Amino acid sequence: MVASTTAVALAAVVAGLTSASPNAPRTKVGTFSLPQVRNPGFKKHGPAQLAKTYVKYGASLPDGLARTMATFNGRFDKRDSGSARASPEQYDIQYLTPVEIGTPPQTLNLDVDSGSSDLWVFSTEMPASSVKGQAQYDPSKSSTAKRVQDATWNITYGDNSYSEGIVYKDVVNVGGVSFDAQAVEAATAVSQTFTTDANDDGLLGLAFSTINTVQPSQEKTFFDNVASELDAALWTADLKYHKSGCYDFGVIDDSKYTGQITYTDVDSSDGFWMFDVSGYGIGNNTFQSTSFQGIADTGTTLAMLPAQVVKAYYKQVRGAKLDNSQGGYVFPCQANLPSFVYGVGNARYEIPGQYINYAPVDNDGTTCFGGIQSDAGIGFAILGDILLKSAFVVFDASENVPRLGFAKK
Numbered sequence: 001m002v003a004s005t006t007a008v009a010l011a012a013v014v015a016g017l018t019s020a021s022p023n024a025p026r027t028k029v030g031t032f033s034l035p036q037v038r039n040p041g042f043k044k045h046g047p048a049q050l051a052k053t054y055v056k057y058g059a060s061l062p063d064g065l066a067r068t069m070a071t072f073n074g075r076f077d078k079r080d081s082g083s084a085r086a087s088p089e090q091y092d093i094q095y096l097t098p099v100e101i102g103t104p105p106q107t108l109n110l111d112v113d114s115g116s117s118d119l120w121v122f123s124t125e126m127p128a129s130s131v132k133g134q135a136q137y138d139p140s141k142s143s144t145a146k147r148v149q150d151a152t153w154n155i156t157y158g159d160n161s162y163s164e165g166i167v168y169k170d171v172v173n174v175g176g177v178s179f180d181a182q183a184v185e186a187a188t189a190v191s192q193t194f195t196t197d198a199n200d201d202g203l204l205g206l207a208f209s210t211i212n213t214v215q216p217s218q219e220k221t222f223f224d225n226v227a228s229e230l231d232a233a234l235w236t237a238d239l240k241y242h243k244s245g246c247y248d249f250g251v252i253d254d255s256k257y258t259g260q261i262t263y264t265d266v267d268s269s270d271g272f273w274m275f276d277v278s279g280y281g282i283g284n285n286t287f288q289s290t291s292f293q294g295i296a297d298t299g300t301t302l303a304m305l306p307a308q309v310v311k312a313y314y315k316q317v318r319g320a321k322l323d324n325s326q327g328g329y330v331f332p333c334q335a336n337l338p339s340f341v342y343g344v345g346n347a348r349y350e351i352p353g354q355y356i357n358y359a360p361v362d363n364d365g366t367t368c369f370g371g372i373q374s375d376a377g378i379g380f381a382i383l384g385d386i387l388l389k390s391a392f393v394v395f396d397a398s399e400n401v402p403r404l405g406f407a408k409k
């Protein structure tokens, strides 16, 4: 998570889930074929398959089988998937997604962040002076909130923003997918960068639970808690340039991308969705097959790439310069920016030059800040929103080795 400067958010509207009415008139369809696709989330389970057969033919379950199924406390009940809107703040600094917490539900707009693993929220447990317009989680108004005694958390992000607090377990619903004992990390203090972002009510971390900061007992991310109930243990990000996108859970919506999804293995040993970028290209110049490690981070606004790559990019931009007072490369706002191509395996994905003109740094819009900046000092590249919004991205934890999928759209 590293948002950058000023932010004015759009009100987030929950993307309603629609489904065809079961009583819709049946039209004669003649013949149709349903290509069989492997369900990536299918888990072989003999008793469940046998139980489904008994239920399908209306037979009652034999006692032993009924007991076996009962031990799975509904784990084999209706499978699940969900969809939640991701609304951009000004300059797409970050995307906010409505999340319902507690009973009755309290809706907070959270920054879905694949670069961190804490679900933390502005709360009534923090001083009023730190709250400037954000919605606050009030556990005293939730009949299902339970304090996790002696649990605390604190997290510092790459832009030196930080937050800390205490922990409750409560019901959390994201786009229709619900978990009834999610660790909700109620802030007791946040840095000024969070206080000044009036529309961001907290973060929903979707990196790996190994870097969750709750102590003394680490907590699981929302995704890790619901993964076993989803039709497939994956979620997808369809972020867009200057308009609302969508996070889906448990399903790959084939209407949201074109062509094939290219998958690449993830090294989650640092807790991030880290993978190998296979190379890069600038505009129509030859693709450079020089690979580097990067993480897919929906919570970081910009694309932080190896210094040599960034230098080569801005060499193609007349008037571009590294301005340390601004904290990175700037250029004349009228500059005609080349596109940037990144490789995943043999696939190539293009970021239009327009996406790389991030925002003006001055009031008269003369000088603009680049959407591609150097990853110097971080230790790996960060493929943030500037880059992710040019693709449909699958965060897939359905197999032993997690993987990322990228597709054009």
Ligand SMILES: O=C(c1ccc(-c2ccco2)nc1O)N(Cc1ccccn1)C1CC1
Pocket: 001, 002, 115, 116, 117, 155, 156, 157, 158, 159, 211, 212, 213, 272, 295, 297, 300, 378, 382
């Ligand atoms: O802000 C974070 C970030 C996220 C989570 C944690 C963390 C510490 C403990 C648990 O999670 N620490 C970070 O620093 N960026 C982005 C970034 C950008 C620029 C410089 C450094 N980083 C992590 C994803 C890479």
